[in-house]
Amino acid sequence: MTPMIDIGPVDAIPLRGSRSVTLDGQNIAVFRTGDDRIFALVNRCPHKHGPLSEGIIHGHAVACPLHNWRISLETGEALGADKGCTPTVAVQVEAGRILLAAPIRVAA
Amino acid sequence: MDLQTGLEPALLVDGDGDLALATRPDRRHLVVIGNGMAGCRAVEELLARDGGNWRVTIFGAEPHVNYNRIMLSPVLAGEKSFDEIVINPRDWYDDNAIDLVTSDPVIAIDRDARTVISRSGRTVGYDRLLIATGSDPFIIPVPGHDLPGVISFRDMNDVDTMLAASAAGGSAVVIGGGLLGLEAAHGLALRGMQVTVLHLMPTLMERQLDEAAGWLLKSALEARGQVVLTGADTAAIYGEGRVEGVRLKDGREIPASLVVMAVGIRPAVKLARECGLAVGRGIQVDDHMVTSDANVLAVGECVEHDGQVYGLVAPLWDMCRSLADGLIGTTNPYRGSVTSTKLKVSGIDVFSAGDFSGGEGCEDIVLRDAARGIYKRVVLRADRVIGAVLYGDTADGSWYFDLLKKGTDIADLRDVLIYGQAFAAGGGPADPSAAVAALPADAEICGCNGVTKGQVVDCIEAGAASLDAVRQTCKASASCGSCTGLVETLLALTLGADAVESGPKTMCGCTSFGHDDVRREIVAQGMRSIPEVMQLLHWSTPDGCSSCRPALNYYLLCAAPGEYRDDQQSRFVNERLHANIQKDGTYSVVPRMWGGLTNPRELRAIADVVEKYEAPMVKVTGGQRLDIFGIKKEDLTAVWADLNAAGMVSGHAYGKALRTVKTCVGSEWCRFGTQDSTGLGVTIERLSWGSWMPHKFKIAVSGCPRNCAEATIKDFGIICVDSGYELHVGGNGGIKVRVTDLLCKVTTEAEVLEHCAAFIQLYREKARYLERTAPWIERVGLGYIQDCLLTDPAERVALAERFHHSQSFSQDDPWQQRVAGSDADLHQQLEPAE
Numbered sequence: 001m002t003p004m005i006d007i008g009p010v011d012a013i014p015l016r017g018s019r020s021v022t023l024d025g026q027n028i029a030v031f032r033t034g035d036d037r038i039f040a041l042v043n044r045c046p047h048k049h050g051p052l053s054e055g056i057i058h059g060h061a062v063a064c065p066l067h068n069w070r071i072s073l074e075t076g077e078a079l080g081a082d083k084g085c086t087p088t089v090a091v092q093v094e095a096g097r098i099l100l101a102a103p104i105r106v107a108a
Numbered sequence: 109m110d111l112q113t114g115l116e117p118a119l120l121v122d123g124d125g126d127l128a129l130a131t132r133p134d135r136r137h138l139v140v141i142g143n144g145m146a147g148c149r150a151v152e153e154l155l156a157r158d159g160g161n162w163r164v165t166i167f168g169a170e171p172h173v174n175y176n177r178i179m180l181s182p183v184l185a186g187e188k189s190f191d192e193i194v195i196n197p198r199d200w201y202d203d204n205a206i207d208l209v210t211s212d213p214v215i216a217i218d219r220d221a222r223t224v225i226s227r228s229g230r231t232v233g234y235d236r237l238l239i240a241t242g243s244d245p246f247i248i249p250v251p252g253h254d255l256p257g258v259i260s261f262r263d264m265n266d267v268d269t270m271l272a273a274s275a276a277g278g279s280a281v282v283i284g285g286g287l288l289g290l291e292a293a294h295g296l297a298l299r300g301m302q303v304t305v306l307h308l309m310p311t312l313m314e315r316q317l318d319e320a321a322g323w324l325l326k327s328a329l330e331a332r333g334q335v336v337l338t339g340a341d342t343a344a345i346y347g348e349g350r351v352e353g354v355r356l357k358d359g360r361e362i363p364a365s366l367v368v369m370a371v372g373i374r375p376a377v378k379l380a381r382e383c384g385l386a387v388g389r390g391i392q393v394d395d396h397m398v399t400s401d402a403n404v405l406a407v408g409e410c411v412e413h414d415g416q417v418y419g420l421v422a423p424l425w426d427m428c429r430s431l432a433d434g435l436i437g438t439t440n441p442y443r444g445s446v447t448s449t450k451l452k453v454s455g456i457d458v459f460s461a462g463d464f465s466g467g468e469g470c471e472d473i474v475l476r477d478a479a480r481g482i483y484k485r486v487v488l489r490a491d492r493v494i495g496a497v498l499y500g501d502t503a504d505g506s507w508y509f510d511l512l513k514k515g516t517d518i519a520d521l522r523d524v525l526i527y528g529q530a531f532a533a534g535g536g537p538a539d540p541s542a543a544v545a546a547l548p549a550d551a552e553i554c555g556c557n558g559v560t561k562g563q564v565v566d567c568i569e570a571g572a573a574s575l576d577a578v579r580q581t582c583k584a585s586a587s588c589g590s591c592t593g594l595v596e597t598l599l600a601l602t603l604g605a606d607a608v609e610s611g612p613k614t615m616c617g618c619t620s621f622g623h624d625d626v627r628r629e630i631v632a633q634g635m636r637s638i639p640e641v642m643q644l645l646h647w648s649t650p651d652g653c654s655s656c657r658p659a660l661n662y663y664l665l666c667a668a669p670g671e672y673r674d675d676q677q678s679r680f681v682n683e684r685l686h687a688n689i690q691k692d693g694t695y696s697v698v699p700r701m702w703g704g705l706t707n708p709r710e711l712r713a714i715a716d717v718v719e720k721y722e723a724p725m726v727k728v729t730g731g732q733r734l735d736i737f738g739i740k741k742e743d744l745t746a747v748w749a750d751l752n753a754a755g756m757v758s759g760h761a762y763g764k765a766l767r768t769v770k771t772c773v774g775s776e777w778c779r780f781g782t783q784d785s786t787g788l789g790v791t792i793e794r795l796s797w798g799s800w801m802p803h804k805f806k807i808a809v810s811g812c813p814r815n816c817a818e819a820t821i822k823d824f825g826i827i828c829v830d831s832g833y834e835l836h837v838g839g840n841g842g843i844k845v846r847v848t849d850l851l852c853k854v855t856t857e858a859e860v861l862e863h864c865a866a867f868i869q870l871y872r873e874k875a876r877y878l879e880r881t882a883p884w885i886e887r888v889g890l891g892y893i894q895d896c897l898l899t900d901p902a903e904r905v906a907l908a909e910r911f912h913h914s915q916s917f918s919q920d921d922p923w924q925q926r927v928a929g930s931d932a933d934l935h936q937q938l939e940p941a942e
Contacts, residue, residue: 006941012933016651016677021938030938034651051693054681056654063654065681065689070654100940 004099029053039073046084139234143168146408147240153432169213184295243373252345274299289370395441396434425558459505462495554584616655623876659877669914682762698761703789704732713754731768748923757921769793774811783828785811838885869911
């Protein structure tokens with residue numbers, strides 16, 4: 001079982017907002033959607049490595065700030081015509097705290 | 109109302125507290141069993157004829173108001189929300205004083221006592237009873253058909269079950285390759301499930317499509333990733349405690365966590381049969397929908413008329429008209445319906461009508477265009493159209509259907525019939541609107557809402573000059589939208605192509621409204637938040653997208669300065685972080701240099717920042733200022749603090765906002781200068797900085813016609829001349845270079861400032877989000893701008909004043925606010941706990 005790491009309260013992220021956290025040298029984007037779900041992805045767009053944590057979040061997707069690729073928060077896959085995938089990070093919420101799984105290292 | 113006695117209250121008061129309806133003790137009581145499309149349409153028809161003499165109680169088994177059952181597929185597919193498929197909202201029941209009893213189906217009818225009894229035990233008396241119970245899904249009685257996870261596709265509850273199942277992912281099996289089954293399969297596939305369709309017959313939708321079209325459809329669905337098994341006979345549904353898969357008679361097993369049975373429907377006749385009404389395949393009715401009991405009527409899918417049972421929505425409209433006329437004593441016999449089917453399956457247009465089974469004396473005319481995926485077949489007998497199947501291009505469906513219904517002799521058209529109406533009428537590659545123009549007034553345009561061409565044209569002639577207006581008045585194209593093209597053509601034909609109020613270009617996929625409609629409604633309805641706009645204008649997505657949210661944020665900000673609270677989450681990153689994101693995720697920072705002027709203190713502060721934060725590059729921009737590159741997000745606030753300390757504020761180089769005012773040195777230094785262009789530039793920048801705009805906005809002031817500040821490719825350009833100032837608008841130096849138009853010439857600096865403020869405000873209020881001034885002026889014309897700014901000085905002053913009012917809220921340096929601690933979280937990473 002992967003140890004889960006407490007990265008802070010859910011309230012630290014606004015609705016439809018995102019913040020990043022660095023775990024073991026890996027930058028992770030943590031998203032809070034309009035329906036108050038928490039998702040986490042490696043903070044790097046599969047296209048040109050834009051920081052997804054700075055994108056506009058709508059539904060369960062984020063639009064990358066660099067070239068507006070839309071990435072599914074559920075699967076990390078690019079939506080629409082674009083092809084590519086960014087790794088998802090296991091996340092759970094317990095007693096209002098966000099717990100992240102320690103990430104698997106991904107080659108840059 | 110007291111449901112035990114059926115007595116009315118003395119008064120009914122509507123939601124506003126107004127007296128809605130006085131008691132009419134002599135009014136007759138109509139009780140309707142079934143709160144669906146047939147029951148409610150019948151009530152609408154009756155109220156339209158004779159509302160004053162009837163009071164109505166409707167019993168529904170579901171917890172909802174009347175919704176459009178044929179639109180469940182788009183809800184499943186995520187294209188519509190439940191609210192969008194409601195036909196009769198709660199207000200309709202209230203306004204008509206209809207007593208709606210939901211979630212409490214009628215379980216028995218006592219015809220002798222003239223009462224109905226509901227599941228909860230209510231007994232309600234009636235003068236006339238209308239049974240509109242529709243149909244029940246047919247469940248094949250194979251072993252396992254009652255396992256949890258086996259459902260039908262008939263109501264909102266089924267859709268909710270499917271949505272819940274698809275959220276968990278996995279595989280689904282749809283039993284039945286008819287219309288309903290394929291729509292369920294399409295929706296589940298869109299929701300991410302691996303879908304297998306099992307169909308007993310050799311080709312899909314064999315009741316609507318011939319073999320060739322059925323095969324085309326199967327190929328197209330397989331290309332979209334669905335597995336389609338035809339000739340597949342289900343032996344059993346297996347699973348321990350809940351469904352795990354389907355076993356076919358040939359032994360194959362298909363694992364599935366969800367099984368949708370969509371093999372057919374049967375008229376729901378149980379109540380009618382139990383109370384002794386004459387029932388065949390359906391409840392038997394006469395030409396005015398009266399059953400074997402003169403006090404009991406029935407309508408819709410539950411009835412059998414003249415030996416026919418209908419499972420489509422179109423016959424409803426005619427049935428309900430005859431029913432309502434019969435109730436008020438007018439003769440208008442229902443004579444049965446010839447039905448056609450026009451639908452979209454997985455985005456593929458399919459049409460069929462009449463008899464296409466072939467046989468003795470029938471002739472086929474067939475056209476195939478494999479490259480375009482088009483198949484058309486018209487079936488003739490004795491020079492009459494008796495059937496048609498269209499796949500891929502259904503534009504002529506209503507024409508063939510009309511020829512079929514009227515039994516038109518097509519001997520003269522025969523050679524060109526298959527090429528469609530326009531070709532047949534004009535003999536050439538034709539004006540596509542000719543086909544619509546040639547349709548008779550009683551041709552049906554909108555099958556969902558039963559609207560004829562004549563009704564659409566009447567509604568347009570009565571003032572509905574846009575697609576939206578038509579949808580709101582006669583409801584044509586307001587449901588599934590497949591006849592939108594026809595309605596648009598009717599608008600153009602009726603009003604002339606130029607007179608149609610175009611609104612076809614929507615803001616984005618989240619809404620059917622265009623930018624201008626949305627802005628108008630925001631102002632007219634006084635909307636004050638993005639969720640409010642999305643709710644009132646029926647957004648189809650829960651929280652918009654990265655296109656519409658920034659636009660809405662701007663429109664609200666512009667409409668209600670000082671009142672509207674900016675939504676950071678609807679801003680692009682640059683406007684949220686007040687800096688420009690670069691390809692490596694760092695930011696560039698541009699402090700404002702008023703009119704391009706700077707001084708040692710500012711330059712020193714910039715130099716210090718560059719060294720302190722190890723910025724790898726500093727560059728002079730095209731807008732006469734300095735851009736500091738490579739600043740990390742976490743350092744932005746500290747950089748701004750240092751720049752603020754030297755008196756500098758945000759340059760808004762990142763925003764849809766005023767960028768810079770570029771100047772030349774002017775009369776103070778230049779031997780050609782005619783006016784103080786530098787000083788004027790500084791004044792204008794002090795006036796306009798900090799303002800949010802539809803897009804970026806650049807200004808320049810040149811001191812003489814040599815135009816060193818390049819004012820003729822700016823959004824607002826000023827060229828000083830000996831006698832005053834030439835004011836230019838709409839220039840652009842970007843991808844598509846556009847030279848400005850001369851707006852006017854003025855003589856004083858005060859006039860320059862007033863015209864500048866008024867022009868900016870006009871642009872802010874009228875241009876669409878992300879529309880630069882150049883394309884805006886191309887779109888609306890220079891004449892419009894001149895009308896607004898020059899014709900009436902009072903109007904110009906009002907515009908300028910609105911700009912100044914707005915500026916009084918926007919000229920706070922956003923950098924300084926962040927330095928003071930606002931939105932500090934935006935710049936900080938989360939910290940993992942130890």
